[in-house]
Amino acid sequence: MPSRILLSKLATRFGPAIERADLPDPDRLFVYVAPAALREICSHLFGELNARYVITVGADDRPFSGKYLVAHDFALDREHVLGSVMALLPPDAPRVDTISDLVPGANWAEREMRDLVGIEPVGHRDPRRLVLPDGWPEGVHPLRKDFPHDKVPEGYDPGRRFAFQDPPAGCTVVPLGPFHPALDEPAHFRLFVEGERVRGCEYRGFMVHRGIEKLAESVLGYDDIPTLAERICGICGCVHSVAYAQAVESAACLEIPRRAEYIRTTLLELERLHSHLLWLGLACHLVGFDTLFMQSFRIREPVMWMAERITGNRKTYGLCLVGGVRWDITPEVRSELRQALATLEGEWRTLLSAVGGDRNLKARTRGVGVTSPALVRQMGLVGPVARAAGADIDCRRDHPYAAYDRVEFDVVTAQEGDVWARLWVRLEEGLQSIRIIRQCLEKMEPGPLRLDLNDALPPGRIGVSSVEAPRGESHHFVVTGDDNRPRRWRVRAPTYQNLQGIPAMIQDQMLADMPISLGSIDPCFSCTDRLETVDLSSGAVRTYGEAELRALARGGPREGQGRKHGGLV
């Protein structure tokens, strides 16, 4: 169903509430609706039309339209449509009805919108902060356009604490994190444990916010941002830079050279190979199986080598630019890659048979961290987590980008929804990745690597792009702007949705299954946390006071002297 048909469906039902619609492509739809009708239209879209919830974006559009913008991004995977339902809100007291009761997966996104842009989701049942530190002053919203990127607001209250829930009767609280051997990055889970059973859990994260979106919207230019986007994540950096570039290209209606598309595809699949091996290693480490951990890292090494041959870097390839790529795959490198792939495929098949026959590993992962198809829909879970629970979704096939419409591959799914199924889906996907890279090397046609972009990009256009990262769909939303930079850039990493499914996955499980259940979604906290200001005050034993810690971390003299970059670390 092209977006035109979807629009006419919405128009017949909601007629006058629809104010404007943009259909830049048959597979994109941007509908502006009246704020009062937004909730009802979303209810129809996510309920009756079966759209998949992607993300909610809030934006301060006052300098341009005089209003605030709220957008609910959705995907119709079968019909190959990606889009947004948007509403413009009045500049004084921006409020919009929550959809988090209709779509539970919108819980975080709406809280984030309240924290950072100051748009109130009316009726949201969780009034607590998500992203901002506990001591951050009320009513200060860092993503508003009148908030400078380097401002440190007055009135930070170090004594304020996050209002955690009380544990249910009979349960003790087991803290997992902020620092724990099973977490590679800081995140804080409070597990409510009865004996060895986990009865519930609460999450407080967003401890490593780096202000990436604010920086892009106020300081950098279009072509600087891929470099920054790549650093959102240490593992799927290429995914983020490609997703950003595609969102801008889609907004500005740029068609990039085909050779660049093949090169992007190749590197994205190399990244998937390396990420899946890294995940397998870490997952095995979590269940105490260090031999497979070491072996999968050994197999991973040649993948890094391949990336280095193409781009000069093992990671953070610096590949992507708006309009194309930087690095070419020369004929010489191409034959080296083919050889390396042949070896890799052999090793990968050995790995598959070794893991497949491991009853001990199976005993630890079967029936653990189970997701139901209903949970996948409610929370908008993506990637191997969704596919292992029978949801046949994959952006590479459903919303094709780069060269994915020109290569053949299978989307691997499983039905059980447990950790074992996720493991199996990832391992099988590796073979598909090898298949895709081979086809890219085969079909790659000669031509330029990037467009010559001499004119300014048109401002005020909206672009969205979904890239199937190793962990699931990475979704980028861009509104183009003046001064050679976007007005609004919203990144939704796959972990943002998958992490919200964790409480349901670990409910009534053994405590021992918590690390592997969490590990099985391959959580990336740096992707999820990507925004605004450091929280130094949460939870840790306070040998040092916060001021002392700040002074230690930033060098004493700057304390209290109007720190230039104090708010953004």
Next chain:
Amino acid sequence: MSAERLSAALLVVLGALANVALVLLSAPFFQGVQRRLTARVQSRRGPPLLQPYFDLLKLLGKEDLESGEAPGVQRVAAYLALASILATACLVPLGFPAPLGSAGDVLLLLYLLLLSGVCTLLAGAAAGSTFSWVGVSREMMSMMVLEPILAVALCVGAVHARSFRLEAVLDGSPWLSGAPVSGGLMLVVMLLAFQAFAGRVPFDVAEAETEIMDGPLSEYSGQKLALFRLAQMVKLVVYAALFVGLFVPWGSGWPFPLGFLFFWAKAFSLVVLVALVAATHARYRVDQAIRRYSVLLAFSLGAVVLAALGR
């Protein structure tokens, strides 16, 4: 006191010191071998064989932080853990007759081994953190099923030897009388349970670094940690010696260098086996581990019945 009795007493003391020195010095080496072997299985080069000695020296030289709830008890637990396992070492033959072998019986041995387990509980309780308490509860659950298996194994030997004396039991007693049915069954059970006694993957549930951060030991550092680590290394050697003495004593009676070397070769192969099993398995969950122990316990009870029937 006559000169004869005095020299006999001196000999016992010297023998005990020899046993203590032997296990203290050999235990880190065995761990070095295990680490190297594990590294080879994992396609790594691995640390030098003497690395565990360096690690212990480094820990001993570190600042002794007291971060638990009851630092005094934590300290006592660490000393007691090493002391109890070293006392046990004097009771088992290490390639020559045990110096204190005639001083106690099987029950003393059991109590001492139980005491070293209790030290872990004490350590965790004294540390008082959430994770150490989870470790304590897991250790307690494991002990309740594991210790009886060891007790039953020794009982099977005692029934066959018709004596509780250690010298008699730790000399291949399960094979002494009747058909070797109960002895064989017990041998298999103990072999399968050996990994659990060694406290290694897949049965390291009480420490489980990625789940509960070393459990009872999570608040330990410096010297106290060194003592605990050393106690764990010694424990493996002592259990290996126990296993060899109980089930495969053949050759221990040979003249000095031969019997001695033969004994350590057998202990060494057990250590190698533990390393290989640890390197090829994922950790069980505590309930899965306990279920496995329970099956083993049921079989071992069967063995003691068979032994009583003269089988």
